[in-house]
Amino acid sequence: xxxxGRYVIAGIGHTAFGKLPGHDxxxxxxxxxxxxxxxxxxxxxxxDAVFVKVPTSAHQFMYGQKVAEALGxxxxxxxxxxxxxxxxxTLLSFAIMAIEAGQCDVAxxxxxxxxxxxxxxxxxxxxxxxxxxxxxxxxxxxxxxxxRHMIEYGTRPEDFAAVAMASRNHGAGNPNAQLxxxxxxxxxxxxxxxxxxxxxxxxxxxxxxxxALVVMSAKRAQQLGVAQPVPxxxxxxxxxxxxxxxxxxxxxxxxxxxxxxxxxxxGARPQDVDVAxxxxxxxxxxxxxxxDYGFCRKGEAGAFVRGGAIAHGGRLPVNTSGGLLxxxxxxxxxxxxxxxxQMRGTARLQVPGAKLCVVSNQxxxxxxxxxxxxxx
Amino acid sequence: xxxxxxEPTELSRPYWDALREGHLVFQRCSCGNAWLPxxxxxxxxxxxxxxxxxxxxxxxxxxxxxxxxxxHPAFESRLPYNVALVQLAEGPRLLTNIVDANEALVADxxxxxxxxxxxxxxxxxxxxxxVTV
Numbered sequence: 001x002x003x004x005g006r007y008v009i010a011g012i013g014h015t016a017f018g019k020l021p022g023h024d025x026x027x028x029x030x031x032x033x034x035x036x037x038x039x040x041x042x043x044x045x046x047x048d049a050v051f052v053k054v055p056t057s058a059h060q061f062m063y064g065q066k067v068a069e070a071l072g073x074x075x076x077x078x079x080x081x082x083x084x085x086x087x088x089x090t091l092l093s094f095a096i097m098a099i100e101a102g103q104c105d106v107a108x109x110x111x112x113x114x115x116x117x118x119x120x121x122x123x124x125x126x127x128x129x130x131x132x133x134x135x136x137x138x139x140x141x142x143x144x145x146x147x148r149h150m151i152e153y154g155t156r157p158e159d160f161a162a163v164a165m166a167s168r169n170h171g172a173g174n175p176n177a178q179l180x181x182x183x184x185x186x187x188x189x190x191x192x193x194x195x196x197x198x199x200x201x202x203x204x205x206x207x208x209x210x211x212a213l214v215v216m217s218a219k220r221a222q223q224l225g226v227a228q229p230v231p232x233x234x235x236x237x238x239x240x241x242x243x244x245x246x247x248x249x250x251x252x253x254x255x256x257x258x259x260x261x262x263x264x265x266x267g268a269r270p271q272d273v274d275v276a277x278x279x280x281x282x283x284x285x286x287x288x289x290x291x292d293y294g295f296c297r298k299g300e301a302g303a304f305v306r307g308g309a310i311a312h313g314g315r316l317p318v319n320t321s322g323g324l325l326x327x328x329x330x331x332x333x334x335x336x337x338x339x340x341x342q343m344r345g346t347a348r349l350q351v352p353g354a355k356l357c358v359v360s361n362q363x364x365x366x367x368x369x370x371x372x373x374x375x376x
Numbered sequence: 377x378x379x380x381x382x383e384p385t386e387l388s389r390p391y392w393d394a395l396r397e398g399h400l401v402f403q404r405c406s407c408g409n410a411w412l413p414x415x416x417x418x419x420x421x422x423x424x425x426x427x428x429x430x431x432x433x434x435x436x437x438x439x440x441x442x443x444x445x446x447x448h449p450a451f452e453s454r455l456p457y458n459v460a461l462v463q464l465a466e467g468p469r470l471l472t473n474i475v476d477a478n479e480a481l482v483a484d485x486x487x488x489x490x491x492x493x494x495x496x497x498x499x500x501x502x503x504x505x506x507v508t509v
Contacts, residue, residue, distance in 0.1 A: 129382035136447035143441040151483040196442035
C-alpha cells in the first residue's frame with residue numbers, strides 16, 4: 001500500500017535567523033524542536049525518534065545523540081546524517097519509512113548551525129590538491145556550472161537575476177527573513193563578482209539558526225488532535241555523487257530521477273504543482289531544478305523565468321518566504337516549512353487555493369538531491 | 377606568502393612526479409576506462425591496479441571561473457585569476473589554470489598543456505591552442 005498521504009508533517013518550528021551570538025548548534029536544535037512540538041500540540045514524551053542533519057560548519061562525533069540528550073529524549077531510533085543540504089528530505093523520508101515499519105511512532109527531524117557567528121571556513125575551504133591552482137570555496141563549483149549553462153543554452157544574466165529577484169522580493173516582507181532588501185535587475189547587475197560568473201546576489205546567505213519538523217502517521221495525528229497536519233504525498237532521491245571535474249556533464253543532475261520517483265509516488269505531474277520551494281543555494285540551482293523537474297525543457301529555464309512566472313502571482317510562484325537567498329542560508333528546512341504553510345493556507349504570500357507544493361533540497365555541489373511533494 | 381601545495385600520497389605521487397619530469401599522466405584500467413585523480417580501483421569495473429598513461433596534453437576548455445575574492449592570501453596578488461575545467465583528448469577531466477588573459481577564454485576552445493613551476497611544485501596548466509593552417 002502506497003505511503004502517499006498516509007504520513008504528515010504535524011508541526012514545524014524554527015529559531016530566529018541571522019546572527020545569533022551565544023547559541024551553540026545543540027541549543028538551536030532544542031529551540032527549534034520546542035517550537036515544532038508546540039506547533040503540533042504534541043508532548044515531548046511521545047517522541048521516540050530524533051533524526052538530525054549534521055551541522056555543516058562543525059561536524060561532530062555522535063551529534064544526533066547530543067541533540068537527543070539535550071532534548072531529554074531516549075529515542076528508539078535516531079542519529080546524524082551527512083548528505084549536505086538534501087539530508088532534510090532524506091531524514092523526513094527515513095522517519096516515514098521507519099514509522100511504517102513499526103520502528104518508531106513520532107519523529108523529530110531537525111537541523112541547526114551557526115556559521116555566521118561561529119566558523120564559516122567550510123564555505124571557503126581548499127578543495128584538495130586542486131587548491132594549488134586556486135580552487136577554493138563552495139561558490140566556485142556552482143560558478144563553473146553556471147557558466148556551462150550559459151554556454152550550452154544561452155542563459156542570460158537576466159535569467160539568473162529573475163531567480164534572485166523572486167526569492168529576495170518574496171523575502172523582503174517576511175519579518176523572519178535575514179535579508180529583507182528587495183532586488184531589481186539594476187541592483188543585480190551592479191552586484192559585485194564573488195567568483196565570476198557568480199555575483200554576490202547569486203549566492204546563499206550565511207546564517208545561524210535551526211528548524212525542526214514533527215512527523216507521524218495521518219492516523220496518529222488524528223488520534224492526537226493535531227490541528228493542521230500536512231500530508232506528505234511523495235518523496236524521491238537522486239545522487240550524482242561524482243566530484244564536479246569527474247562528471248560527464250555539468251548541466252543536469254539526478255534531480256530528474258528524484259522528482260520522477262516523488263511524482264510517481266504522489267500520482268501527480270509537474271503541471272499539477274501550484275507552488276514550489278526550490279533550493280536556491282545559488283541561482284543556477286533553481287534554473288536546473290525547474291528543467292530537471294520537467295516544468296520546462298532542458299535549457300529553457302531562462303525563458304521560463306524571464307517573464308515573471310516564478311514571482312508571487314506568476315504561474316509557478318517559487319520560494320514564497322525568501323529561500324536561501326533571503327530568508328536564511330540554512331540548507332533546506334525553511335523550504336519544507338514554507339511548503340507546510342502554503343498547504344495549510346497560512347503563508348504570508350499565500351498562493352490562493354494551492355493544493356500541491358513541490359520542495360527541493362540539494363547538497364554538495366549538486367551531489368545529492370531530494371524532492372518532496374506536500375498536499376492538503 | 378607561499379602557495380598551497382599538493383600533498384602527494386602513495387597513491388598520487390606518480391602523478392606529481394610525472395609532472396616534474398614534464399608529463400601529464402592519468403590512470404587507465406584494463407577495461408579501457410580512464411580517469412583522474414588517482415584511485416586504487418576502476419570506478420567502472422572495480423578492478424584494482426590501473427596503469428599510468430601519458431596524455432598528449434591536448435584538451436578542450438569545458439568551463440571556467442574567475443576569482444574576485446582570494447580565499448587564501450597567496451592568491452590576493454593574482455586576482456582576478458581563473459580556474460578552468462578541461463577535458464583531455466583521452467577523456468579524463470581536470471581542474472587547472474589557463475595561462476592566457478581571462479578575457480581571451482572561449483567555451484570549448486582547444487587548449488594544450490603548459491607545465492609551470494610554483495616553487496618546487498610542477499603544475500599542469502594549459503594555454504589556448506592557436507590553430508595553425
